[in-house]
Amino acid sequence: MKLLTLILILTASLCMAQTKVQTQPFDSLGNQTNNFDDQQFAGKLDSATVLLATLVNSKEFEEAFLKVKCLRKNGKNNKEIIALIRSGQEEGTQADNVINLKVAFDYTANEEASTTDKKNVIHINKRYVSDNGVEYLAAQLLHEYCHVLGFCHSKRKARFRPYTVPYRIGTLAATQLHASCVRPN
Numbered sequence: 197m198k199l200l201t202l203i204l205i206l207t208a209s210l211c212m213a214q215t216k217v218q219t220q221p222f223d224s225l226g227n228q229t230n231n232f233d234d235q236q237f238a239g240k241l242d243s244a245t246v247l248l249a250t251l252v253n254s255k256e257f258e259e260a261f262l263k264v265k266c267l268r269k270n271g272k273n274n275k276e277i278i279a280l281i282r283s284g285q286e287e288g289t290q291a292d293n294v295i296n297l298k299v300a301f302d303y304t305a306n307e308e309a310s311t312t313d314k315k316n317v318i319h320i321n322k323r324y325v326s327d328n329g330v331e332y333l334a335a336q337l338l339h340e341y342c343h344v345l346g347f348c349h350s351k352r353k354a355r356f357r358p359y360t361v362p363y364r365i366g367t368l369a370a371t372q373l374h375a376s377c378v379r380p381n
């Protein structure tokens with residue numbers, strides 16, 4: 197009987213496990229490094245990851261996402277997409293409840309950010325980081341993380357692009373974080 201109680205408690209705590217967000221530094225060529233060379237960007241990234249973790253674990257975010265219509269969902273419904281994000285199961289890794297972000301800061305990306313290489317390194321444009329608040333960096337990271345999870349969108353500004361998973365999730369994140377619906381305790 198005691199063992200059963202223990203199993204139930206363990207199962208319940210595993211179900212409630214909070215998703216963490218971790219970053220790994222990469223250089224602009226997509227090679228892993230020990231540190232980010234710019235402390236200002238590194239500091240902003242730290243703040244963004246705190247915001248991002250709060251956001252993905254929040255009920256407000258989940259409830260809002262469950263109501264939106266999305267395209268190119270890779271056969272998943274919105275609930276499964278949220279679960280996948282929270283599971284931290286990047287391509288080829290185990291579901292560990294850790295969102296691992298491989299991040300490089302550079303000036304070469306002609307967009308805000310891109311996740312184009314095979315190693316799933318997220319290239320963030322330094323200009324974008326300098327010009328925007330931490331909440332937009334957090335939202336952009338989540339957009340890019342959707343690419344890491346295999347969701348895509350057209351490169352062109354097509355009419356339906358805002359409805360794709362990366363754009364829907366990123367826009368929702370920016371809106372909620374900017375409106376301070378979701379803040380770390």
Ligand SMILES: [Zn+2]
Nearest residue numbers: 339343349362
């Ligand atoms: Zn994108």
